[in-house]
Amino acid sequence: MKIPDSALSEILDKLDPVEIIGEYVQLKKVGNRYWGLCPFHHEKTPSFTVSPDKGVFYCFGCHKGGGLFNFIMDIESVSFVEAVNILAEKAGVDIKTENTDKRDTEKKALEELYNRVAGSFHYLLMNSSPAKMFLKYLLDRGINRDTIKKFKLGYAPSDARWLFGFLTKKNYGKDFLKKSGLFFERNNEFLSLFYNRIIFPILNIHGAVVAFGGRTLKENVSKYINSPETLIFHKKDNLFGIYNAIKDIRQKKEFILVEGYMDVLAMHQAGLINTVAPLGTAFTSSQAARLKRYAGRGIIAFDSDSAGTEATVRAINILEKEGIQTSVANFKEAKDPAEILQKVGEIKLKKIEEYTINSFQYLLNRAAIRHNGKTPEGKSEIAKELFPYIAESDSQVRKDGFLKELSDYLDISYNSILFDFTEWQTKSLRTVRYPAKSKKYVKEENLQEGNAIDLHSNELFLIIAVVLNRD
Ligand SMILES: [Zn+2]
Structure with a gap:
């Protein structure tokens, strides 16, 4: 390696791993370790740990682990040299990378x-x-x-x-x-x-x-x-506005997703600086995965025309698949945030909460316009439009709540809705052999060999027991 070992150890000496990793993951001290929700896989209870004395992290869920450099490489999707550069800057260590990598x-x-x-x-x-x-x-x-x-x-x-x-x-x-x-x-x-x-x-x-x-x-x-794709630009990973938004997104654990450049400018000007936009028209799952590292909630504020609503439904599904809870902002006076800024003013954008409904409600309203909720066929069609969304929810309580709302709305017994939903799920599981979520886990498990560190399983169970008792 062309970066001298002495520089690497100097960087590690100067940095507190808990502080660095804590910028990405909310950590809580239990015993001599810090615990938090793993940024590399989707989970509800913490299995991600940092050992400050050893300077290593390890996830008991997806088995990702390693030192600070590995952490930065994984979380920022950068090369080793780039990770060293990022940490060297934080540590105030001057490294001469002289042509390390062409x-x-x-x-x-x-x-x-x-x-x-x-x-x-x-x-x-x-x-x-x-x-x-x-x-x-x-x-x-x-x-x-x-x-x-x-x-x-x-x-x-x-x-x-x-x-x-x-x-x-x-x-x-x-x-x-x-x-x-x-x-x-x-x-x-x-x-x-x-x-x-x-x-x-x-x-x-x-x-x-x-x-x-x-x-x-x-x-x-x-x-x-x-711009076309280059060595430094990968359209499907990048989001417009991310640099100006990232700090606020991390703090609020929430982002706002808009369609275009002008919309991002409008929102930032209105003080909603956690706003980003996909580049081009389609929002990708790799952009969603990127956002998932920093936030668990997202508001979608796309155009209100028909292309925009279709894109909204797609974005809801992509985000919910990544485990991000979504809601939808629907400004009525104009078609997008940029137009709101021009025609109504910043004030309106600032009140985004007032125009935001949860995605369930959004999808229900949309389905209700397209199908006649008074007829049995219409009711069945409306339910079918909502099932994919409900199925993505990873909380049984939430799922149950949605099914109840749906049963109230359609005036159909809860049991019938549940029956149809279960039936629909079994069918869709049969057609989709590998659902998106399990695919992701498989992928991460494949990575474990290279990254895993040794921990005795006794220690593992002890720690898990401690955490379970605390919570
Ligand atoms: Zn994990």
Whole structure:
């Protein structure tokens, strides 16, 4: 390993594992260990432990374990070198990673490039005269200058050749720029992917710009384009706004999910800084898994048009599968948070709680519009629309509560609803051979060999007994 061992032990010496891991997991001291809910698998009672003296963590549920570096690698999905960098910074230890890994060097260079370009675009938006109409567009939509600065919004000039020339003058190599995801080649020329657009820099969780979204003001062309996948940008993992939101999400253990860039800006401006958006249209389960590390609850505030409601139902299912309890915000005056900001104002967004209903109610309302709840067929259809959601709930009490609500609503006996639900579940289990949840557990168990640490089973049972008695 190219990072000297002395640097690694210096980092570990300076850091308190309970404090570092405590940033991600709420820990409680029992005996000489700390306990909390495992961030790597879904659970209701704590089986995740930290031993401060040994500086190791171990989960009795999914058997993940290791030292602080392993923890950061797993929880932040980063390489060893990146984990060392993160912890070195926290510890205030200066490490010279000198070309440890070619990939990491290239990643760093790309991040530097994107940050530099973002800085230039931002400067142009705030200062250049061709950008004036773009700045005005943002201000007219109710986005203020502070928000524009906070999100480092920018303007990509209308000359598609400008960026390449600008960067080669700054001594960036042609081959490097070619791979950067910023350009496309036409007739031996490198043209900027983003030109004459408002630029939304996409930051990773550590605050580095890793991609751009660009919006045109022209009609009849696709409104938004995004950077392609690169070494530093993986669309399905990243969320717009995550860097500005992460602290608040961790504190509140709750996030708000909106559809677009402008919605994120609107919500943050209204003080709801735990808001993020998927990139592009579809919200993915890997984005949900990422959010699950920090929060157990999520409010979905997508567009209220028909595409938006469909996306809402999908997002509810994806999130509930990950064990995140969801609710849905339904602003009635306009179609999305950005429009609310422009037409009604921040005040309305701030009162999000007033417009939020639990997902069960949301799905029930939606089903009731589509089917006639007065007829037996309609009742049966409504029930069927709710069953998948109820089945995802991991608490029997919650499940039971939903079934009771459904029976009241449809005016059908609880036993009939329960009977149909059980029948439906058996059928769907037969068709889906591996339900999503158990697949996840299998996957994590497969990982255990590499990560597990030795603990005597006697000690294990003793600890479990202590915890059970306490709770
Ligand atoms: Zn676990």
